[in-house]
Amino acid sequence: MTADAGAQLRKGVVESCVLGLLSREPMYGWQLSETLIGHGMIASIGTLYPMLSRLRAQGLVSTYDQQSDAGPVRKYYRLTDSGTRQLNSFREQWGSFARTVHDLVGKDDDHG
Amino acid sequence: MTADAGAQLRKGVVESCVLGLLSREPMYGWQLSETLIGHGMIASIGTLYPMLSRLRAQGLVSTYDQQSDAGPVRKYYRLTDSGTRQLNSFREQWGSFARTVHDLVGKDDDHG
DNA sequence: GCGGGTAGCTTGCCTGACAAGGTAGCTTGT
DNA sequence: ACAAGCTACCTTGTCAGGCAAGCTACCCGC
Numbered sequence: 001m002t003a004d005a006g007a008q009l010r011k012g013v014v015e016s017c018v019l020g021l022l023s024r025e026p027m028y029g030w031q032l033s034e035t036l037i038g039h040g041m042i043a044s045i046g047t048l049y050p051m052l053s054r055l056r057a058q059g060l061v062s063t064y065d066q067q068s069d070a071g072p073v074r075k076y077y078r079l080t081d082s083g084t085r086q087l088n089s090f091r092e093q094w095g096s097f098a099r100t101v102h103d104l105v106g107k108d109d110d111h112g
Numbered sequence: 113m114t115a116d117a118g119a120q121l122r123k124g125v126v127e128s129c130v131l132g133l134l135s136r137e138p139m140y141g142w143q144l145s146e147t148l149i150g151h152g153m154i155a156s157i158g159t160l161y162p163m164l165s166r167l168r169a170q171g172l173v174s175t176y177d178q179q180s181d182a183g184p185v186r187k188y189y190r191l192t193d194s195g196t197r198q199l200n201s202f203r204e205q206w207g208s209f210a211r212t213v214h215d216l217v218g219k220d221d222d223h224g
Numbered sequence: 225g226c227g228g229g230t231a232g233c234t235t236g237c238c239t240g241a242c243a244a245g246g247t248a249g250c251t252t253g254t
Numbered sequence: 255a256c257a258a259g260c261t262a263c264c265t266t267g268t269c270a271g272g273c274a275a276g277c278t279a280c281c282c283g284c
Binding site: 016020021098102107 | 128151199203213214216218
């Protein structure tokens with residue numbers, strides 16, 4: 001479970017960014033993809049939908065439909081309690097992970 | 113190749129940690145794996161060797177052999193100029209990436 | 225009805241992490 | 255010398271996930 005944390009972390013960065021965004025307010029898939037692409041977190045929307053399916057299968061997010069004024073129905077995603085817990089867990093782990101990376105890649109004359 | 117930066121970043125974290133370690137001093141594979149496993153960056157040595165092969169194929173590291181006082185010859189890895197450049201590039205990108213992640217997953221009442 | 229924009233989802237390819245196993249050199253015990 | 259065991263390197267096979275591309279369907283203006 002120990003080394004698992006790092007592995008889960010590396011793989012879970014984008015997922016956790018989704019959870020983080022959803023913790024502010026519910027968003028629909030298309031909107032999420034534009035935000036994440038804008039931040040350079042994902043390269044295309046093709047990455048997002050399978051991810052959202054996974055998150056929903058894990059019970060971390062739930063969905064509801066809402067009409068749009070111009071276009072088809074939007075499927076909004078919202079954090080579940082489980083997702084909130086997952087996000088908090090990631091927040092704690094991210095700090096130490098980022099510190100480790102910074103420490104390992106940091107210039108060695110930086111810690112003198 | 114444009115949105116590549118973020119993708120390369122996420123995938124390149126562990127690779128860059130290897131480069132970072134090698135920027136301090138040359139190390140051999142076994143030693144690298146113990147260090148990285150200790151930091152939770154990789155789960156097993158099976159991850160490292162293919163990675164080192166990739167890094168060498170890309171010309172980011174070079175190798176030389178050195179006798180051990182107890183055991184077979186050790187293959188030491190050392191940064192090339194290209195590897196140093198790559199590492200510096202990562203250092204710059206990592207900061208902004210980490211900030212983005214922190215921003216996206218950070219508690220929303222944290223930036224008030 | 226048709227075309228274009230919005231939105232959701234799927235398919236297929238490729239890369240990479242990982243566990244497990246295989247090879248080889250050196251040391252120690254008998 | 256031979257067996258056992260450690261160190262060190264590398265490969266193979268499996269599985270998950272990122273990504274580009276494509277497909278479906280809804281709504282609007284014409």
